[in-house]
Amino acid sequence: MNEVRDTKKILPAYWHILDAARELFAELGYRDTTVRLIARKAEVNGASVNYYFRSKESLYETIFSEAFEKVSKPQMGLVATVKDQGTWEAALDAWVGFMLGLFLSEDEESSLIRKLVARERSMPTQFCADLFNSFFNPTIDILRKLLKMAMPDSAPEELHAAFVSFLGQCTCFLNRDPPWDKIVVCDLVSRQEWIELMRRQIVGNIKTRLSFKTASIM
Amino acid sequence: MNEVRDTKKILPAYWHILDAARELFAELGYRDTTVRLIARKAEVNGASVNYYFRSKESLYETIFSEAFEKVSKPQMGLVATVKDQGTWEAALDAWVGFMLGLFLSEDEESSLIRKLVARERSMPTQFCADLFNSFFNPTIDILRKLLKMAMPDSAPEELHAAFVSFLGQCTCFLNRDPPWDKIVVCDLVSRQEWIELMRRQIVGNIKTRLSFKTASIM
DNA sequence: GTCTATATGCTGATAGAC
């Protein structure tokens, strides 16, 4: 930790570049972010970017892996929830809450993740495979398991339909460039209340359907 | 009609450019599609592209408006369904079926629309506003009306949550660049069966919830 | 109408002075 702080004092340019690049890659995507733009925003010389980071590509990789390294920890907590809890309901609540928190929160870390995932979804770079292996696949595998617990007697294609339904409702918050932001966010309530409302909406769908089924049998 | 065919004979280069550009814009997006690529694919000289179409931008506009002009007609049919039908159920079925058909069908016309919308959602061009005015806003306004009919006593934010839920489940099929395609499509059934399955999944959610509510009151 | 040649500008990256 002290190491990091010391380096910040010794190499301010390095950190300025990293901060500027993070913001620009998130805002404009890999393609439209130029080395010159990064240098100007970081208030350093253009050549410094390639001096500290070998290339634009390697700079992106640094920012990319750093961002998803942070998020893999709370996600592992979700796996624990599944194992400890006998029922799927609480775990499903936690899973949807985790995803909505990641894609709807406004804090810097969540916003960065959301924007990077959104960019990789519509214009994948060579690092998209890493995103899948280290973050996305493990996360959605949890959802698959939970749905299998919730709907043990359903056909594979029905399980998959429920899976896509959940995923679609969570990932629709990824793209929020204007004018699309007007559609998926809600000005009527606070952001935190909106997350809660959507969580109840998404999880409520399956809960109601399953309890309805059970009620019909009885 | 004969006019068009005659022009195709007289100006084959014009149509070759249009065909090549349509495919490339859909596949690579506006930014990554270059005039040189279009010319090479159309097997014409590079200067011809700017000769027939004033600029790359104006060529994109031609393809863009042409694509969404075609799709506005069946969408108007949906408005008629809402007015004729006393109930919201059939109209909601039709609405979701229309969206899924547009975003999950493999025919050229649907694929083009889907890819253009996907590109405009993640990296909007100056024509994104047109897309909203002529196609997207009218279409989702129908959904808003239908949900208001289905849930007349719900609070505005609850209506909006249901709205986002529907939209999310339909729009998750927009981005299908590998490896994301593996997630939202289903190899277990035919594409047409998958559309039907998802339609029942999406509409079934709200139907069950509402009938459950009604059953609880009784 | 179709071609070659070229203008102009931006990209990532680097060589070499200080």
Place this chain on the structure above:
DNA sequence: GTCTATCAGCATATAGAC
């Protein structure tokens, strides 16, 4: 470590020969 100057490459677009 930081700067200026510059490279090679590709972008859109156009002028002018044929």
